[in-house]
Amino acid sequence: MDKLTPKKNAICRYLRAKNSFGMMEGGEDPWYGIEDPNATFWCVRTSGPTGPDNNVCSMHSCLPGRKCYKSPDHADNF
Numbered sequence: 001m002d003k004l005t006p007k008k009n010a011i012c013r014y015l016r017a018k019n020s021f022g023m024m025e026g027g028e029d030p031w032y033g034i035e036d037p038n039a040t041f042w043c044v045r046t047s048g049p050t051g052p053d054n055n056v057c058s059m060h061s062c063l064p065g066r067k068c069y070k071s072p073d074h075a076d077n078f
Helices: none
Strands: 015-019 040-043
Touching: none
Parallel strands: none
Antiparallel strands: 015 040
């Protein structure tokens, strides 16, 4: 795996994306094909393109180490 491509199980549970083919979540490979340059990302917690920390959402920034990051298996009520 390319070191610039995040592991699918490391991306924040609140990140969502959409590209010209529709929603890119769920299934065995939820982030497969999200490299589409027309993809848009948003945070479920803020309902916008930035996270609670006011930084931009993307599959390359919503990873462990970010202040607002939550792992895919983390359970909370926001």
